[in-house]
Amino acid sequence: MELELKEMLTDLEALKQSLSDPSHRAPLDKLQLHVERLTNLVKAAPVRRSKVKDMSAEVVDSNPYSRLMALQRMGIVENYERIRDFSVAIVGIGGVGSVAAEMLTRCGIGRLLLYDYDKVELANMNRLFFRPEQAGLTKTDAAVQTLSDINPDVVLESYTLNITTVQGFETFVESLKNKSFRPSKQGSGVDLVLSCVDNYEARMAVNQACNELSQTWLESGVSEDAVSGHIQLLIPGETACFACAPPLIVASGIDERTLKREGVCAASLPTTMGVVAGLLVQNTLKFLLNFGQVSPYLGYNSLKDYFPTMEMKPNPQCSNVACVERQKEYILVKPARDAAAKAKMEVAAQSTAECPPLHVDNDWNISVLDDSPLDSVDARASDTLPEGLTRELPSADEFLKLPTPEATAVDDLEELRRQLEAINST
């Protein structure tokens, strides 16, 4: 638009010069004023921030990374700038995925791969991120528009496709394999896949791709009544995959599209989805930047502000062939990995013993209490279901009844799979 206005000014000037009668110049002067005013209006409009070559910790108002680099000084993260090396794929750019994408973009993630085939609707305006003027755009286009304005340093790749179709699934897998962003990376081309989809088939497609590629992923979900949600870490071969034990709420196959056709829709809230996106990306940051503890499973019951945790072992009789292959591989490498982890812990313990305490004086008498949270220890020690999980996983009492946790998990998952198949076949 600025160019167009500039051209108009040149034309006006030429016209003024060509006029023989000076009395005709007055209206042209008025037009010129108009154009100049418009030019100023256009110039005052938003300019994008320029790219930043290196992340700086300098504390100035103009530094978009100062508050993140401060995590190093605070002793939380060892090397924050490593975030620029990482690629994260987000499948489903809805109420959770879009907010997760915005959080990672603002954190300065290296590369984001976005997958969705849906369009923005006004009916999505009760969740964060999309704006009413984006209604009608594809979610991927609208997301790229907003995210590149927020942080031009992030490499954005968008895929407008449905991963549950044969063609879509192939493109999805190929895009995950692409290593041109960081050729030296081991394994696939991405560091983590975040599943933020709202239906069973799409979750199964992500599960299939990640099992095939031996790709660690984080799954997320929000209940139909909008008041609870969860995140779950899935490491092929090491933890239960989505086919080992799908949560009932998803397995029943009720997704938004089916519901909408019948004139009803699932409820949703920006709060629940914002909390789930926050927990999802916080665990993503912990996983990538190696701080804190990544939760194997974390639920959110918003009516009671209750957050159940648990762990799920893989099912050796899982119907997913790739999952069973990954399990066999994991059993082979586990002894070596355990030994390495033990050695590392011993070295860490020794170096702690050699270092003097950080704070010798303790003016405020701050003391450290025993920091093993009782509720999560209980949940993780066995395969029993913690309170609050009855609605999302069936047969919770089955878990409680059976004697040995190890054997239980397997038998119970088998039984669960049979029940689900029976339900699906009716």
Added chain:
Amino acid sequence: MELELKEMLTDLEALKQSLSDPSHRAPLDKLQLHVERLTNLVKAAPVRRSKVKDMSAEVVDSNPYSRLMALQRMGIVENYERIRDFSVAIVGIGGVGSVAAEMLTRCGIGRLLLYDYDKVELANMNRLFFRPEQAGLTKTDAAVQTLSDINPDVVLESYTLNITTVQGFETFVESLKNKSFRPSKQGSGVDLVLSCVDNYEARMAVNQACNELSQTWLESGVSEDAVSGHIQLLIPGETACFACAPPLIVASGIDERTLKREGVCAASLPTTMGVVAGLLVQNTLKFLLNFGQVSPYLGYNSLKDYFPTMEMKPNPQCSNVACVERQKEYILVKPARDAAAKAKMEVAAQSTAECPPLHVDNDWNISVLDDSPLDSVDARASDTLPEGLTRELPSADEFLKLPTPEATAVDDLEELRRQLEAINST
């Protein structure tokens, strides 16, 4: 801009008519084409969605409230549309306050009052909500711009002022008293105040105003190392006020401005702030729309995904005169309120007994477990501090040592107040 362009077209037309020499018309025609093209460009730019008179539950893509009204059909909320009657004040439009404002706006809250005196900086871009092109605007102006685009149905009032100054505090209190939005409302003119500020004085100012007005408020905070946060419900006279027992992290008086001057700054993350904002607004919705349980205190330790809860009784020796007055009032009305609550529960129990069970058949064998979460029951049964709260509240071990919880709270808070005064006076 559209008006300006229209005016130009009229001027051009007049000019063309006034020209005696038709050969002069050609350049004017070219100019006219320019203006028409510009008009089309401007028209193609985003249009705002129009206001909606009544909230509808109709499931169409163009209905921005369908997913919220679905909360009624799902049995979560009795009357969602009541949200349009409510006024919420948000003090501090930073990393937590801005996201809280966006969530409430997308939920269709009746009226939002926004308070801040700061300007948007690029250094804020690691949190959600503000965009780089808004750098330099006041946070209140930038927020009104974004929020009114998202949902024109919300009445927005913005106050660009510092509530810790004498003049700012007066305007703040007067604005909370104003009942023109809903003259029939009991008490003040707002239903809830959300404190989203980052320093001690501002929290004390909110505390003072709410104690004076007997105004219920929710306080929120995020730690300097960006990895933990909390929300807390404060009902004057009924729960501890901010002067009864201020958390140490705030009482030490380290705020962003002080830190920045010394060339360091607090760390912050969009994840932690997004989670805290989500928990804050979820509890706001539960409070306003009367569903679920509002948490008296909820912490978020993101390194371990641990969420401590507790309750704090008011301190009869609190230094805040208005707090002590509210406590006296509460003691007077408490017996009548308890009796009314008991009667209501008995009626509810009776009507439940008269109704047949909702689901007679139970194909999936879904059972309800005992739903009192052990960790929060422990925390609420006494005034001891739950695990995970050592960093934010000093002398946690003092709470554990003393014998009778009732007496303990008072002595300990008195002692705490003395310690804090000693620290502040040095």
